[in-house]
Structures are given as structure tokens and as C-alpha cells.
Amino acid sequence: MDLAVGQQPSNSLAYTNRVYVSHPDWEFLLSRVANPEASKIEDDALLITVNGLVFAVSPNKGIETGNIGLNSLQRRFGVFTLTQRVKVDIFESNAGLALTSVIVRVDLLAKGKVKSPLQLATEEMAGAFKAAFLSQVLQTQQPLAWDFRGTKLELIIESFQNLIPGGNCPNAGQLLQPTDVVFTKEKGAMVALSGANSGAPRDNIINPDFDFGKLGIGGLGNEFNQIFRRAFASRVFPGHIVKQLGINHVRGMLLWGPPGCGKTLIARTIGKILNAREPKIVNGPEVLDKYVGGSEERIRELFKDAEKEQQEMGDGSGLHVIIFDEIDAICKSRGSSRDSTGVSDSIVNQLLSKIDGVNSLNNILVIGMTNRKDMIDEAVLRPGRLEVHVEIGLPDEEGRLQIISIHTKSMREHKRIAPEAVEKLAELARATKNYSGAEIEGLVKSAASFAFQRNVNVKDLSQLKEEELIVEWADFQRALLEVPPRLGANSEELEVLFRNGIVPYGSSFDAIMMTLRRFVQQVRVSDRTPLLSVLLEGAPSTGKTAIAASLGVQSEFPFVRVVSADAMVGFSETAKCAAILKAFQDSSRSPLSVIVLDDLERLIDYSPIGPRFSNTVVQTLLVLLKKPPTSPDKRLLVIGTTSVAAHLEDLQLVQGFNVMLTVPQLTGPEEIKTVLREVVTSLSQKEMDDITSAISQPIGIKQLLMVTEMARQGEETVSTDRFLECLHICGF
Template identity: 40%
Template sequence: MITTKLHCCKLQSQELALTNFGFINNGLYTNLKKNTKGSELYGEISNLVLILKGDGNIGKDEIALNTCQREFSRIQLKEEIQINILEKENKRDILHFIPIDSIEIEVNLFVKPDRLIEMGDEMLEEFFKKYFLNHILTKGQILALKCNDVLFKCIVKNLKTAEFDEIKRLNRNSSNLSSYFKMNNNETNNKYNKNSMDERGILFENTECVFTSISDGKLFIESKKVLKKNIIKNNFNFEELGIGALDEEFKIIFRRTFASRIYPNYIIKQLGIKHVKGIILYGPPGTGKTLIARQIGKTLNAREPKIINGPEILNKYVGQSEENIRNLFKDAELEYKQSGENSLLHIIILDEIDAICKQRGNAFSSGTGVNDSIVNQLLSKIDGVNSLNNILLIGMTNRIDLIDEALLRPGRFELHIEISLPNKEGRVQILNIHTKNMRNSNKLSPDVNIEELAEKTPNFSGAEIEGLVRNTVSYAFERHINFNDLTKPINADDIMITMNDFLKALKETKPAFGAEEDIIENLLSNGIINYGKEYENIENTCKLLIKQIVENSNTNLMSVLLYGENGTGKTTIAAYLAKCANFHFTKFITPENLIGYSEISKINYINKIFEDAYKTPLSLVILDNIERLIDYTRIGPRFSNSILQAIMVLIKKKPKKENQKILIICTTSEYQFMRDVGLIKNFYVNIEVPLLNCSTSIKNVLHNRNEIYHDFPEKEIEQVISSNVIKSIAIKNLLMVIDMASEASIHICGGNLGCTFLSPCSMFSKRDVSGRLKSLGFRV
């Protein structure tokens, strides 16, 4: 390798400085050129490589460098520096001549102008390659470039050299590069060489150049290239962020919100579109809306997100709430004024947005009109005259119906993403996330089956699954605690989470959108009695309807009305059907749940249950004693028309999504009234639940009860049936009379089961029995 030592000096003119060459004495240049091959003479000076040229005005022991070269290499004037002459044919120097595949240049101005300067990247690239073609460039190197009478300061921010196959295509001396790596097979040298390949290369005609400008508001570069720096960070993983079961939702968010921000501005202008500025995440509580919004900021190359809870915006001072809204946009406005379209994305997250963005001019707005002013202020900032293009608002709510509709139109919060309850695959992801640490620390027993647990947790939200895991761990803690001696040391290393712990926790943890199993079990505490063909017809018909809504793809709504006299077992039959259907979402709406509610509160309560039902794939809603729900009384007659109309609408409302199905079962004892008000015709199927009006049905009920309690001998039952004492009775009333008879036999006859007041040969005469039944309101 040829080396020489020279002293640094200034260039004689600005024109020479703009060439970015290094200038040496003509004589020295001629001597060095004789001893090297190639069209250009390359010299390595400190940490950069320059093309050297001869100049008659330069001294024999001098080298003239411009200010940018001296600044980058930290060389002082008159300082002695060593120049190493590089040759492409030399195996040791070939590393410097690797072609640059792509290069990113940050462009600034040497002199700050009074006005904004706009420059297209195509023109910049043309001038850049005109002056710097075949120059060896180093990462961080400073270059001076004059374009259209504007002096630019260019800094090489990043560069990527070509792959070896590309080198062979571009450089016929690629065999030297291969030999170089064979020669330098030392591990340390290889590591150095790989780093060097990312730090330096030679600019070719087909090198891709990407130009960016700093955010000072004085220079705007209109780029027609997609920047290598993506708005989305590389190698991020949703599960690593603690997010599961939301892959499809994230795909929609990134497609609608971030895809347009990846492309250069000129493409967006050509297409005539605007970026999406707002997202609304809505759905049941605990499904991960807030978690998504918080973690989106971690996946993006953007400013740190501003996270605000809706109620925090409100302030007791007049106008302060509106100012709090303006302050959220202040940083984005300042950067947009300085950098324009090149400014980074500013993310504003508004949790519980329904608290501040209610419908304007209605009863939910505050009396002072503050909520209306907040909505107006937010509208003007998002989509007003001076609206910004570097913002993204993410709002979260459980009640999207409360938000002012002006905010939800395109151009504002135009993307509405429903975060629904996770399916089985989603629950597997969530369970894996919450048991990850247990698994990594070997605290999770091998018998824990995540797939089985996901199967056993239908309609569980993400938060409820997290609560299930916490509850499970509490059982593992309990096994290692001696409650008789709490001072006894605990061996914490022996704690192991087993499948049995999960199963115990499952019995305690009930999902908000699950079946009300306690109510069903309570209603079926005495079992179900098959009293004959009438009941069998009812059961078979209802089961057929359940099968239809489960299996028929064309049926997503089924409504059934069970009507009949008081005590005929309508509610019990409805509970039995709920148990047979085994729908994961089963809710009872009963009059006792609504005691003390106002009319509007009842409507909201009923509507909420139906809205929740539409959020699950398969749901069952039972409206028991519907005439009591609408406050019906025969005196007048009087009833709540508002509740009646609400029920009429809801039982005919079909789910919005194809994969959602709902079965509605209603019960009533006032069939004629229901017909008069027109409610009957809103049901697809009306089924009568009759009184027990034949001896066979009564006999079946008595036999069924006797098999359990053995209260009456068969002979006594036959005597009751043959006596024709009971002609028509509701099954509930019959069971009550049987209980009364059983108690009477114990009290009067000392437990003699043959002595009953239902039997004609008992202590009571038939006339006495008839009188008792009549006094209870039975028809005899």
C-alpha cells in the first residue's frame, strides 16, 4: 500500500469546495497515478475516502480539504495527516469499493432562508449523482451540494451495501472480494469486515437515494420514494405486548390507519385521499380496548402517546375544559408548522370518551353546556379549518351509542372497531399470555391443558381470564399455608399450579356474559315433570326450535311465547329449555329484578341485556311474566306503553352480524290482553301451556311425586283419581295441595300415609276437600 504524509490546507475557491475532491500538488498527483491502476485516484484520509485531484496552486507537501471534510475527520489546518492510496485491484482494499445498494441522506441548509424552500427528491438525486458518482461515501460523512442556486448540507445517515450476488453483477473484480474474505478468515477480522460493509461503499448509477429533511420548517423535500424507515417497528409481536385474540382487529387497524402513512406524500396527493385521523374502540368491558390503545404506541415509530382519561378533561373553571382539549394538540401543531408533512405522528388516546363527548343538546349533556363545548372544540381540532395531518386519535368506550354522531362520521373518528369477546383460539392466546411466566419458571404443572381450559371458558373476556388465573394461583398458595400455624415457614419454591386449581377457580369465576346457572338451578330445584302428551308436545316443539336456530344458517332470530293460566309451569319449562339449550349467554328478565325501577330505567335495563346478547354468537333471553314487566293491571286496564313498545321492537330485532343468533322466550298469563295490544303477532311461535284437565295428567303428576317422596300408596292415588275430586288444576297448585296433604297426614294421623285429605275415605269428606280446593281458587 502506497502512503504519504501531507499538511492540511484550505481550498482556493468555493467551486473547488463543491466538488468534494481532495486536492494535492500536480507533481505528486502524477507520481501517485503512475503507480496505481484505475481511472480515479482514491486516498483514505482518517475516517473517509476521497477522490484526489491535482492542482498547481497546492504546495508539494500540502492537501487541500473543504470545511465539510475537515469537520467530519476532525482535521485542523496545517495538521500533518497520512494518506493511504487505495486500489480496487488490491485484495486488501476491495472492501472500500463495494457498491451501495441504497443510501439515506439528511439534507439541511448552510444558510437559513426567510421562506420555506421546497425541493423534489428527483432533482436532488440527479444533482447528487452528478457530483458524487463513483465517490466512496462513509456513514456520517458531510457533503456540500449546490442545486438551483441553493447550497445544501448533506449528511449520509444510513447506507446499505449490495449483496454478494449483486456485486458480481456490477463489479467484474468480485473474485477479489471473495479472496479477501478467505484471506481474512480470522473471526475478529470477519466481524470487523461485516461492520465495515455497512459503513462505507461506492456510489453507483443504480444506487437508490432517499432524501429527508430535518424538522426546522425551512426545507421541505417532496419525496417520491417509500422510506426504508417504516412507521411500524420491525419484529414486534402482539403476544409479547400482552395482547391476544385480536389479530383480525389489528389487521383492520393497520390497513385502514397506517398503510396510507407508509407511502410517500406525492402518492397520497395523486390519489386525493386523507389519512385516517380517528379510531373508536368499543365493546364489552374487559375485552382489551385500553390495552390495545396503550400498546399501539409501542409498535409505531411515533411520538410518545398522550393518554388521557375522559373525565380528566373536565374542570371547574369556565373555559378550562376546552383549553385542556387544545393543549392535547399543541405539540402536534407546533411540529406540523415546522416540518409539515415530514413531522412524526402524534397519538392521542382518550379513554372513556363517552364521558366528554355525549350527544349535544340532550338530557345527558350538562346543564352548563360544557359537554357541548368540548365536542365543538374537538371537532374543530380534528377536522376544522386548520386541521392537522400528523395526529391519530384513539377513543375507547363501552357505549358508542352515547357519543355525538358528528364525531363518528368519516374524517373524524371514522374507523369503528368492535372489540368483542374472544373465541376459543383467542382464549388460548390469552391463557398462554397470562401463564407465560409460570411456564418459563417451571411453576405450571404438565397436566394443565390450555386447550381444555379455553373450551371451558366460553364468553370470558380477557380481564375475566386474567382474574381466573389469579384465582387459580390463590388455590396453589392455599395448599402451602398452614392455617393452624401461620408462623410455620413456607417453601415458596414448591408452589406448582395444577389443572385441579384451574377447575376449582372455574367454579367460582362467572363471566358477565355467561349463563345464569344459579337462577336455572333454583327454578329446576324440584325437577321437571312429564305429565303427558300435552307436555311432550310442548317440549318437542321447543327443542325443535332450539335445534333450528343452532343448526339452520338462515335462522338468526327465534321468538317463542309460552302462555297459559297462572301456575301451569311456564317459567319452569323456560328454565328447562335454557338448561337443554346450554347457550353460553342466558339471561332472565323477571319483574322482581325491576322492583323500584322507573319506566325509563326498565327500558334501559331490558335494552342492555338485549344489546349484550347481540355481542355473543349464541344467546338466550327469557322475559318472564311479561304482563308484570309492562306494569299491567286489569283495572282500567293500565300498562306502560313505552315498555310495551320497547319489548315489541326488541323481540323482532335481528342481530347485525351473520354469526350471531338469539333465541327469545317469553311467558304470560294474560293471553287475551297480549292479543289486544298486538304483542302476540310479534312472536314466531305461540305455545299454550294448559291446565291439568284430565285424570291421566293428574295421575302422572301424583305418580312422579310419589316416586321421590313415597307419601301416598298407589291405592290412595287411584282412589283420588276415580273420585273425580279434581277436574282442572294448574300443576303448581296441584303440587302445593299434595304438599299440604302430606303435612296434614303427618299432623293429624301421626304419619299414617294412608290418611290423607285427598282421599274420599280419609278423615275429611269429599265435600270438605272440594271446599278447601275452592277456597284456594281451584275449579272442582
């Protein structure tokens, strides 16, 4: 039958998603029904087609005979105009039309009339939706008007799945009681959906296609796993799941560690890792403003977009990432600044209130980076703010190999590196213990500079042999000497302390070295003694410093640091304590470390007259000597040297060491002869006997070496008389 399109007699009928006809037309349609079970859905509702579109039809006395009443959404869907003649037929449903699931987009029917998102519970919506439209046939992209608990909504059928896909009506499906209904939010809609039936499209916040190697990041796999677990994992799940657990998302994290280990590199690449809007990257000092209140205003501007989106979208808001590089510049402990403006404290207060204040945001992630964690206000670091603290430390051997591979990738692709060097990259990774990522990059640059130098003729710069520009393995070996690690063992600095080598002068020396090597092995392998301290005491010039330095080199520990008074000339007590503390803190970043506290009496400013000493430095040493490494996989050996152990014992400094070993002077003739044979090969046995008989008192090995060198000056050989004369000059 043909009917004319008209309006529905009342607005309330628009929310039923039915079309309406007059009673005479209704009776005519009933007479045309061949299979009531397939066409009749209620006593007063049939399934019909209007120009091929399926609707449910009911009678209404407000409709004139020959007309069919459609609401505005139905007319828009079918592209119908008022008074247009349309063809109406009976529609028969079948089992294949049954819907197993349907996804419905939700928006407000009257847009622009609310200022904040309306919270809608999707579990209640699903039940009410099926009660309102049960047995109706839905079509893709069909708009529906719906009154849910007094809220007028516009629904769009986005997609669905039929019980039997590919039936005779692929774009239509019948809503039944078992059908799963999932609601998603229309883009820009002022509604916030929550609950298990919320199928709001959740973008994967981690881009599945990212590759650390392509992004230029190596050796940070464990750190990224920890960052994802603590900061991003909860955001992958729907909001109702997180609410069921009763937790809040992590709003902030702190990346800290020594310079050059990749904190800023993470900031540069995190935007490529996140499958979301670009993060805001702010250098800490850039926040500061010369105008009063300007710095606080800049902090508020950083959070403005997140606040606006949360007001509009509620829990459906996307993630806003704000990255502060060098955050210690703006988050110093309140009260520590000496200026009279209080700007630093105000910035901290403003940041605290934005991250976790009264109106806290749930759609932000603040990432701060620093190498001075100790300077940051403790309120910033508490749970709820920058609660996740990830140490970006020195890379292990596998990480160093990844970094070396990244920085030599272009060389290898363009065949600018020798095959031998490519084969030995793993060996280079083993040799770069305690190198940071930035230092490894500097190492590769240094190796390339040797290749440049080899192929450049300064006198004729026009003759460049580009084809011969190859980085050799020898270039990397030279670069290892030129670019030492900041937290490594500087062998040249240590070898200066025993420039003339070590002379094994007798059994007493061998016993000391054997004991010290046993201590090194104990620190290396024992799980029960991660910290071991040894004090070498003895008379002056017995070679205590040389023994300690040589042991540091022989140990092959990646971190060896000498703390001596000559590097602290002019330091105040506070500065000395800070320097000593820094050496111990740096050692905690290395798996195996040796610290040599050389000449303890000079470190503490000890003077026998008085006696006088620096109690602040003494207390610092006592505390640090007893403090084990913070990480279970870190080991530390501390070696101290002193010539006044008896006086230090009164200060309880000796008791702070686990073991005290005495380095003796040369006493027996055989020990003296052993040293002389090592230095002077031209002495006869009689001359040696005369010299040893003249040395009646114990003598330090350094003193004996000095006297021998004095006697050799200007002479081809060392005579007994000359030696005894020099011995007398030196006070023996």
C-alpha cells in the same frame, strides 16, 4: 507535486465540489496523465489525489501558481489548514469504482435561518445531483456544498455500493449516469423530502420482537390484525407511495366493547408493541379542569408535541399516539349535558378541531376506548377522526385458553399447579363460555384462594406448609361456581324457577317440549333463522315460566337471560325500556343466546280495567322482537310467557312472535295421576281415583302441586278427605 492549500477565489466555485489550481500547474498535471480515459472526466477536469483523498481539479486564473484552492467543506474533510503543503498526484479510475447506488444525507448549508421545513422533491434532486457531480469520485462521509434550485444544501455521502465490491479503493466510488441516488434527511434538518428517491430511514412502527403472550395479552389476535390493517399498514410505506394512492393516514380509532375484555390492557401494552416514542395515555376524566378554559388547554397540550414536530419535519415526522381511556367521559353528544357551563361541548369541539380541523395533523393516531359507544358524539366517530371502530368482544375458546395459559404461567413454571389441572386447561377453556378476560383472571385468583385456604391454619398462622401449596383441578371447578360470567347463563338463577323439577305429565307436555327443543336446534344450526321468538301462553299456574327456564338450561347456550317484572319494581317506563334493551344488546355479544320475557302482561303494566298498559314498553318489545342479531355468526332465541294472550293480541304483541304455543292445564285423570305419583308415593289406586273424580275442572300443575303439599303437612300420608278439604280451601 507539492502545493500549498488556499481558498477558492469565489463562493460559486464551492458548489462544484472541485479543487482549483493555476493554469501553469494545470498544464503540469496534464503532462503527468498516463491514461486520459481513466483520469480525465471533462476537457477541463482531472481526477487527482490530495494527500490520498480523491477530488476533481480544474484550472482557474484566480489561483496563484503553487497553490491549490479548496472550499471550507473540503478543508474540513481532509483536515487541511491554509498554507499547509499537500501532495498532489494523478488518480486513475477503473470499472470497479463505478457506483450502483449512493445514499446522501441532506441538510441546509445555513442552519437556523428557516422556521418551517423546506419541501424538496427527491426525483428532481437525483437528476440535478448527477448533472452537477457526474464522473466525480465520492468518498464515504465526504461533505459537499450544493446549490439546488437556489437552495444552498450541505450533503454528506453516507454510504454507497460499488459495481465490484472490495476493490482497491473500498471507500471511494465514481458517480455515473446509471447510479441510483437516494436522499435521506440529516437528523434535525429543516428539510422535508418527498418522492421515490427519498430514502428517509423509516423505523418499523411495529416492534418485530413483540409477543402477545409475553405482554400478557391473549385472545386478541384478530382484533390486532384489524387494528394494524386499518391504522398502521399505510404508515409502513413511504410517503410518496401514500400520496400516489391519494389517501390520508387514519388519524383515530375507537376500541369498544363490554367491560373486562381487554381495551385498557391494549392501552397498557401498545407502547411496547410500537417501535416508537411512548404514547400519551390519558384517562378521560383527567382532562376536566376546574378553571374556565383549563380542559380545552389540556387537550391542546396533548397535541402540542405533534404540532411542533410536523412544523419542523413535515412528512418526515414520527407517529404520535394519544390514548384516551373512558373517552365517553369527555366526548358526550353535544347538547346532552345539563350543566350551564358548556364545558363538555367545548372539549368535544377542541378535540374535533385538533384531530381533523383546518390545520389537521398527519402524524397523530388517537385511540379512544369505551364501553358506551352510544354516548359519544357522532362527529367524533366520522371518517377522518375516530373512523376505525374495533369491537373488543368476548374471547372464543382458543382465546380463553390463551388467557388461561397466561394467568397460570407462573403457577406452571414454579410447579404450583397440579398436573391434572395442567392437562385439563383446555377443558376449563371450554367450560368458561362467555367469560371475559378479566373474569378469567378472577377465576384463576378464586382457584388460588381455595389452595391458600386449604393450607392455612387460622389458629396457628406460623405453621404454613409452603411446599403443599398446590392449585388442584377441584379448585378450578369450585371457582367456576363462585365466579359466574356477567354475560353468561346463571344456572342457579334459572333453576330457582323450576326448583321442584319438571314433571312430564302427558303427551301434550311431551309435544310442547319436543317442539321447543326443535326450535333450539334450529337456532343453533340454521343460517336462515338467526332470530326465533316463541310465545308460551296458557292459563295461570300451568308452568310456562318453569318450561322456559328449563329449556334455557337444557339448551346449554352460553347466554341465558330472564327479563321479569320482579326485577323492575319501581322502574319508570324509560328505565324498563333501557333494562329490556340492555338484555338484547348483551345477547348480541354471545354466539348463542336465550332471552326469557317472563309474564309479558306485567312487563307492560297491563290492567284489564281501562284497559291500561305502557305503550312505550310495548313498542320497545315489538321493535326488539323483530330485530335480528347484527353479526351473522350470532343466534338468538326469545321465549315469552303470558296468561292473557287474547288481550295482548289486541296490542299486536302476540303477532310480534314467530310461534305461539299453548301450555294446557291438567284435564284427564291420567295426567293428574302422573303428577300425584311423582309427588306422593303412598297413595293407593282407589285414593287416586277418588281424587281425580273430585277434580271435575281443568287444573294447573302448580295448583295441583300446591294442594298436594298442603295435604301432606303434618300427615304421614295423604288421605282423600284431607286432599279434598285442601282442594276446597284453594277454591276448587
